[in-house]
Each structure stands twice: as C-alpha cells, then as structure tokens.
Amino acid sequence: MSDPNEILKGLYDETLVGNAPRVLELTEEGLAAGMEPQSLLFEALIPSLEEVGARFERGDFFVPEMLIAGRAMAGAMERLRPLLAETGVETVGTFLMGTVKGDVHDIGKNLVNIMLEGAGFEVIDLGVQVAPEKFIAAIEEHKPDIVGFSAFLTTTMPMFKANMNALEKAGLRDQVIVMVGGAPVTQEYADAVGADGYAADASACVKRAKDLIEQKRAKVPA
Amino acid sequence: MVARRGWPVVVHPLPPLLHNQPHLIADEVRGLATALLLTHERVAVAYADCGTYGALDAVCAELGIRMLPGLHCYDLFAGESRLAAYLDDEPGTYLFTDFLVRSFERTVVRELGLDRWPELAEDYFRHYTRVVWLAQEPTDDLRARAEAAAARMALPLTVVETGDGRLERALEALLA
Ligand code: B12
Numbered sequence: 001m002s003d004p005n006e007i008l009k010g011l012y013d014e015t016l017v018g019n020a021p022r023v024l025e026l027t028e029e030g031l032a033a034g035m036e037p038q039s040l041l042f043e044a045l046i047p048s049l050e051e052v053g054a055r056f057e058r059g060d061f062f063v064p065e066m067l068i069a070g071r072a073m074a075g076a077m078e079r080l081r082p083l084l085a086e087t088g089v090e091t092v093g094t095f096l097m098g099t100v101k102g103d104v105h106d107i108g109k110n111l112v113n114i115m116l117e118g119a120g121f122e123v124i125d126l127g128v129q130v131a132p133e134k135f136i137a138a139i140e141e142h143k144p145d146i147v148g149f150s151a152f153l154t155t156t157m158p159m160f161k162a163n164m165n166a167l168e169k170a171g172l173r174d175q176v177i178v179m180v181g182g183a184p185v186t187q188e189y190a191d192a193v194g195a196d197g198y199a200a201d202a203s204a205c206v207k208r209a210k211d212l213i214e215q216k217r218a219k220v221p222a
Numbered sequence: 223m224v225a226r227r228g229w230p231v232v233v234h235p236l237p238p239l240l241h242n243q244p245h246l247i248a249d250e251v252r253g254l255a256t257a258l259l260l261t262h263e264r265v266a267v268a269y270a271d272c273g274t275y276g277a278l279d280a281v282c283a284e285l286g287i288r289m290l291p292g293l294h295c296y297d298l299f300a301g302e303s304r305l306a307a308y309l310d311d312e313p314g315t316y317l318f319t320d321f322l323v324r325s326f327e328r329t330v331v332r333e334l335g336l337d338r339w340p341e342l343a344e345d346y347f348r349h350y351t352r353v354v355w356l357a358q359e360p361t362d363d364l365r366a367r368a369e370a371a372a373a374r375m376a377l378p379l380t381v382v383e384t385g386d387g388r389l390e391r392a393l394e395a396l397l398a
Contacts, residue, residue, distance in 0.1 A: 018339075059243070064335020067345055102313050104349035128349050129313050154275065154293050155306065184275040 002033040011044035011076075016051060018068030020075045027076045037083040040076070046118045049073050049111075050203050057201065063107060070111050077117060092120040093145035093213045096138055098130035100159035105152035108182060108202075112148070115202040116209065132159075132166035139172055145213050146177040148205075149195075157184060160193040177212045181205060223390055229397060233268075234258060238321070242333055244273030248281045255285055266396045270294050290392050295319055298392055299356040299384045314351035316377065318368055320358045326371040343375065353377045358386040 007030045014022040023045075030040050052069040055061040095116050099106050106128050113123045124142055126134060139147055151157045160180050167173045179197040180190045190198030197212050199205035224231050234254060240247050251267055258265045267282055267289035282289045292298050296305050296317050308315050322329060331337055334346055353372040357364070360383060372379035 062242070062333070062335075064339060064342055067342055068335070068339055071345070102309065104314050106349065107345065110345075154271070155309070184273075 002029065004030070004033065004035055004039075007033065007035065008040070008044040011040060012048040012051075015045055015048035015069055015072050015076075018065065018072045020068075020072040023072040024075050024079065027079050031079075031083070037080045037087065038089070041080060041084070041118055045073050045076055046115070049115060049118070053111075053201050053203055066111065067107060070114055073118070074114055077114065081117075089120065091122045092210060094122045094124065094142060095146045095148060095209060096124045096126065096135075096142055096144035097148040097150065098126035098135060098138075099128040099150045099152075100156050100163065101129055101131045102159065103151050103153055103156035104128045105182070106150070108152070109148075109150040112150070112181065112202045112205050115206050119206045119210070121206075121209065132163045135163055136166050136170045136172065139167075139176055140170075144176060145216070146179055146197075146209055148179045148181065151180070151182045152184060154184060157182075157189065160185075160189075160195065164194050177209075177216060179205065179209065179212070223386065223393065227390070227394075231397065232262075238325070239329065239333065241272060242329075244275075245277075247272055247274045248277035251278060252281045252285065255281075255287060259285065259287075268393065268396070270298060288396055290396060292392075295321075295389075296356060298389045299358065299386065300382070301384075301388055308354055312351050314349050316347070316350050316353050316375065318353055318355035318357075318371065318379075320360075320364060323355065323364055323368045323371060326367065326374075330371070331374070347375050347377065350375065350377055352380060354380045354382060356384045357381055358384065 007026055011023060011026045011030070014026060027040060031037070049069060052061060052066055056066050097109060097113055099109050109125075113125055117123045124138065124144065126138055135147060135149075149160050149163055151159060164173070164178065167176070167178070177197065178195045179199065180193065180195040181199055185198060187198050197208045199208045224233060236247075236250050236254060240250060247269065251269065255265050255267065265285075265287050267278070267287060269278060270290045270292040271278060272294055278289060290298060292302060296319070299319060300308070334342065336343055353375065355368050357368075360381065365381070368379060368381070
C-alpha cells in the first residue's frame with residue numbers, strides 16, 4: 001500500500017482497534033512512501049486516539065480498549081520520535097508528570113503523556129508514587145513549563161495540596177504552571193488546592209496546557 | 223447475613239460491575255431507591271462511597287435515606303485504619319475480598335480485557351507488589367482460587383482473616 005490516503009485511513013482504523021503490529025507496519029509504509037512524520041501523527045494517530053477518548057466518554061469503550069489503542073500509538077511514536085526531533089520543530093513546552101505519593105494508578109497519566117508528546121510537548125514522566133521532594137528535585141533539575149499531578153484515590157488526592165505546599169516552600173510556585181487530574185478530580189477540587197489548570201481527559205489536557213503556556217508567555221516579556 | 227440475622231429486609235442488588243464505572247452509581251441508586259420508596263416504608267443503601275467521590279452521599283441526602291460509611295467495601299471488612307496501614311506499608315497492595323476471589327474471572331480478568339489481551343497485565347499490575355486478601359469465610363476452595371488469582375497477577379498473596387463482623391455491625395447500625 002502506498003496511497004497516502006489509504007495509509008492514513010489504515011493508521012486511524014488500526015490504532016482505534018489497538019492493532020500495534022499493523023500500526024507500526026503502516027507507519028513504516030507511510031515513511032517509505034515519503035510521507036511526513038507530522039502527517040502520520042496529526043492526520044491519523046492523534047485523531048484516532050481522540051476518537052478512542054470520545055468512545056470512552058460515551059461508554060462504548062472501557063479501559064482495556066483504551067489501553068490497547070494507547071499501546072499501538074506509543075509503538076508508532078517510538079518510531080516517529082527521532083524523526084520528529086530531526087525536523088527541528090520547536091517543542092511546545094516541557095511537561096513534568098507524575099502520579100502522587102501513595103498511588104499507583106497510572107493508565108490515565110500514561111495516556112495523557114502520549115497525547116502531550118504527540119502534540120509536541122517534551123514529557124518527563126516521573127512514574128508513580130512520586131513524593132513531593134521528588135517533584136521538587138525534578139522541577140529544579142528540568143525547569144519544566146508545567147508540572148502535572150495525577151491521583152485516583154480519595155486517600156491520595158490530598159497529596160495535591162502537599163505538593164503545592166512543597167512548591168511554595170521551595171520558592172518554585174511562581175516558576176511553574178501546575179495542572180492536576182485523575183478520575184476523581186474536578187475543576188472545583190483543582191481550584192480548592194490552588195492549581196492553575198485541570199482537565200478531564202487527555203485531549204482536554206493538551207488544549208489546556210497549550211493555553212496556559214501561551215497565557216504565561218504573554219505575561220512575561222521575552 | 224440478612225437471613226442469618228432474620229432482619230425484615232428485602233435486598234435489591236445493583237450490578238456489581240458498576241464499580242468499574244462509578245460515575246453511574248449515584249444515578250442508578252437514585253432510580254432504584256426512588257422506585258422502592260413508593261412501595262416500602264424505609265430504604266437504606268448498602269453501598270459505601272464506592273468511588274462516587276461524594277455523589278452517592280448527595281443522592282442519599284436528597285432522598286432522605288442513609289448509606290454505609292467508609293470509602294469502599296475494603297474499609298468495611300478490614301476497618302479504615304487497618305486498611306490505611308496496609309496501603310501505607312506497601313502502596314502497591316492490591317486487595318481481594320471473597321467476592322473478588324469468587325468473581326475474579328469476570329470482574330477482573332474479563333473486565334480488564336486480560337482474556338483478550340494478556341499482555342495488558344503488565345500495564346495494569348506493573349507497580350503492584352502484593353495481594354492482601356481480606357478473607358470473610360476462607361474455605362479451602364476459596365483459598366485455592368485466591369492463590370490462583372494472585373499467581374495470575376504474578377504477586378505474592380497475604381491472607382488476613384477479617385470475617386464480616388464489621389460489615390454486619392455497620393449494617394445493623396444502618397437498619398437501627
Ligand atoms: C483500571 C483501574 C484500576 C487498575 C489500575 C491499573 C493502573 N496501572 O493504573 C487496577 C485494577 C490495578 C486498580 C487497582 C485498584 N483500584 Co482501581 N480503578 C480502575 C478504574 C476501573 C479505571 C481507572 C482508569 O484507569 N481509567 C481510565 C483512564 C484513561 O481514565 P482516567 O484514569 O480518568 O484518566 C483520564 C483523566 O482522569 C485525565 N487525567 C489523568 N491523569 C491526569 C493528570 C493531569 C495533570 C491531567 C490534567 C489530567 C489527567 O486524563 C486521563 C485520560 O483521558 C477505576 C474506576 C473508574 N472508572 O474510574 C477504579 C478505581 C479508581 N479504583 C479504585 C480502587 C478502590 C482500587 C483498589 C484499592 C482496588 C483493590 N482491589 O485493591 C486498587 C488500588 C490499590 C493501590 N494500591 O493503589 C476505586 C477508588 C475509590 C476511592 N474512593 O478511592 C475506583 C474508583 C473503583 C471503585 N469504584 O471503587 N484499579
């Protein structure tokens with residue numbers, strides 16, 4: 001197959017059903033046919049994962065369907081990442097992400113990471129059970145534009161506040177945008193802990209993250 | 223338990239798999255409870271918060287009915303502080319109850335798609351370090367099943383015999 005439209009359609013459809021080997025094959029075919037990595041990403045892979053998210057919201061997909069699609073897209077990203085870097089497109093921003101201390105739920109976080117990366121963010125993932133000190137050290141080291149806290153349990157949501165306090169104490173609060181998310185988190189909760197942004201799903205997170213960075217850059221004279 | 227104690231109660235269950243889509247629980251409870259209130263003197267909800275993050279509390283307040291305390295069934299079997307200690311000691315603790323052990327194939331394996339995509343086990347359980355079974359009535363059969371289920375997750379199993387006394391007392395208080 002070397003018709004670009006067919007490749008894009010194939011990539012979209014096979015990502016939707018999580019057929020990772022086929023997605024990788026089609027990615028190779030697309031590249032061999034001279035297609036731009038960006039085109040594969042923005043015209044097939046990302047729209048497909050967005051559709052997966054929409055189906056999840058509607059209740060047509062459950063967690064495994066979402067995971068398997070995320071895996072397929074991640075496989076293609078592995079292949080495209082170095083090529084995208086080569087094209088010299090400037091990163092949108094740096095996003096430091098982690099699941100808070102005491103919590104090991106990470107499916108939602110990982111999906112957000114894939115979408116952020118697809119959208120041109122440099123993502124640094126600290127993994128799960130990230131203690132406030134570890135967030136602070138990583139912020140000092142990487143100086144990200146945004147730090148994201150993910151939490152899923154009633155008992156670990158209070159770690160958002162603990163992380164915010166640690167940021168204040170380290171004098172870093174003004175230097176980094178804070179976003180929070182996870183199944184139990186709401187806009188009200190995000191406001192209550194003093195976060196700058198919240199998003200209910202991965203696509204919304206990408207959009208909100210871009211807006212927040214733009215707002216911040218508009219405020220700070222270059 | 224209702225039969226054992228001879229409580230004058232009719233149990234109307236909702237599908238347990240709702241726990242995997244907890245945003246649906248509050249509305250389902252509202253629907254069922256509203257219907258039951260037309261024909262029954264009293265209605266009580268034998269759910270804890272169960273991942274509704276307060277939404278079920280709000281529905282119960284709205285309907286003027288009561289529900290069980292706690293975050294989830296694990297609290298009601300083990301007690302809140304003991305459960306918190308297990309998770310504190312090892313955040314990568316996955317909990318079993320007799321129900322989960324008995325229904326493991328359906329509620330865990332099938333729901334999480336491990337029957338169709340066994341490779342997803344890695345995505346789900348990568349960060350887990352042990353299974354703690356809060357055992358209510360650990361028969362030999364259940365023990366064997368719990369062992370098999372934990373082995374399927376490639377995790378060591380710890381058995382804690384909690385019984386169901388706490389749940390029974392919580393239900394008693396709910397009915398008082
Ligand atoms: C899958 C799942 C699991 C998997 C987790 C695997 C993993 N590696 O993460 C497994 C089966 C292992 C698991 C374990 C447990 N779970 Co669980 N789990 C779920 C379930 C069904 C889905 C969560 C999920 O992954 N959703 C899919 C993703 C894509 O959606 P999402 O998480 O909401 O993420 C999106 C957004 O929130 C957002 N987002 C996420 N992070 C971030 C971060 C930022 C910065 C932003 C902006 C946005 C954002 O974008 C994401 C993508 O769109 C939920 C119920 C539910 N439907 O929410 C229960 C649930 C969260 N679990 C629960 C419980 C109780 C447990 C256990 C204690 C059960 C047990 N038997 O031991 C253990 C946890 C033990 C522990 N030590 O942590 C409860 C929590 C209740 C509570 N009050 O705290 C829930 C609500 C189920 C319930 N009704 O009881 N669980």
